[in-house]
Amino acid sequence: MTTAIRFEEVSKTYHRTGEDYRALRDELTRIFTFQRRTKTRREVNALRHVSFAVEPGEAVALIGENGAGKSTALKLVSRITYPTSGRVTVSGRVGALIEVGSGLHPELTGRENVQLYGRILGLGGPYVRKRFDDIVDFAGLASSIDRPVKQYSSGMQLRLGFSIAAHLEPDILIVDEAMSVGDAAFQHRCVERMSKLVREGRTLLFVTHHLGSAEALCGRAILLTAGEIDMDGEPKEVIHEYLRRLHVRLVAESPDRAVGGDGIEILHVSTHDSSGDEVAAIRPGDPLTIRVRYRAKRALVSPQFSIAIADPTMGQLVQASMLVDGEDLGRVEGEGCLECAFTALPFKPRTYDILGEVREGFGRLIDYQRWARIQVTDEVAQHGSGVVAVWRSIYGAPVALPYSWRYPQPDRADLPETADRRTR
């Protein structure tokens, strides 16, 4: 069987001028005044000499940070953009879901869009009609299929786009990060649908930040870093390596200096232990006090601060919010200071972001940024065997609550007696 997707020494360079397009006016002026074209063009190497092959029936996850070239790779496979050098060979019909609303036309109804997209995929009208009900069912759009797509919410557009791409029997399905918009139930259905297509022997190329679904769906993962293939192999191993590097890089980066928005300036954020000493690291379960010095650039009416502690890959874990707690600072002018004291942070060892936001009035956001980082370290893990320590520090859920494993003997007395009680 021929290879489904083959990249041979593929490079892609984007030229970024100041603006996205030129004005004919400027170009004519330039020609008539004998000026040379100004060399303000900045080159961005989205992909550098990338080579890999995907066999038919393989499910491959492309992972990597933003700007690593994942989406560019997908656009090359779906022929939307062309390489600067090298060659991409694709055999089979490609169904691509590159962004929300891929291939949907806003003025047309959902029904007309299904037909148009079917034609673009090279499928005849009868075939599309046969699958039409399945597509609409899956997208859950039975009541609005005859409304123009421009009236759809982004969630509805996503559902329709995915449903079309996944039902029109593509040999190669390309999915880019689309599921992050849908609700949990739809995400689950997408993963199910994709795994069904994979089981049927179709090829899947999947870009996602949702590492869990990458691991669940794909038999292979490729890690892209700055346009180059960093690692290619078992999803579990590649994801582990990706998380490890992400972690290393985040720790190495110094915390960003606080920069204020237009209404408030965050002057200084510091983290303190129980005795009030400033610390950069705490142990799991230790208390933590976050101290914020700020300056109001104008008189603020009841500003509400919230402070969240977040895991860089998983998002916010805890949040202390004045808005939720009903704290009222009243009118705030000039410099001020506040502290937020957590009595315990039951987090596993790794580095966490401290995110701060300030809202004013009825929740209008005036400032939102990363204020600081806090490292949670566990000396035992640090001194344990290298791989295990790193694995413990980055794998799994970050919150550590007390628990223990037990192995009781199966005993009739332990079984619930609901049936008996009900009859009684």
Place this chain on the structure above:
Amino acid sequence: MHVVDARRRRLSLDNLAELWAYREVFFAFTVRHFKVRYKQAAIGVGWSLLQPLLAAALFAVFLGHLVHLPGEGVPYFLFALAGLVLWTFFATALNSAADSLLRDASMVRKVYFPREILPLSAVAAALADLPAALLVLLGMEMATGGRPSITWLLIPLPVFMLLLFASSLGLILSALNVYYRDIRHVLPFFLQVMMFGSPIVYSLGVVPLEWRGLYQALNPVATAVDDIRRLVLHDTWPDPVANASALLTTVVLLLVGYYVFQSLQRDFADHL
């Protein structure tokens, strides 16, 4: 199987074969252009009839009545209408084609199909307005004492010529529009110059005889308009030499247009 690489193929039969393979998409886009245009306009199809009629009435009042511009011996309104029916089609087609890639930027950025389908289907959709406008013209001719003539059968000839001409200019302008966004500001002016540079409101007879051959060869609009006046108003056959030379110009321009479009189209998605 398809291959994308850094080599640029500008003119090849592969492109045509692919265009043929995607003909269903072309029809779908054409129908869509048409639908979208009429969904948005309040008076729908009427607009395509009203446009040449209003313009002809306007010119009849100012140029025919006040300036006493001659109309080749037929009522000036009818004379102008014959030119304006074709001109309206040409201008609509070119405007729509020039804007086609920007209008559907979201499609170009997200899904593959031969890009020339967009300007070409824009031109094809404009063609859909023409039969009704032509029927009005023929009706007006009959109303002013004309009779159906065998020469009417050749009306598709000037239409076909303008279709090719609008397609070739549409390919070039739509591609340039991606890179130079002020094309859309220049185009109305360009169209106005072209309209007054073509015998729409005046007769081809204005052009001196020794220059007329070259003029008609280089300006297919002039030839097409002269054709339709001969066929409908004067019941005579078109000038074969003028038509052959204008058709040749159009075909050459179409090749140039296709070449320009193909050399630019790979970077569309990166610039839109």
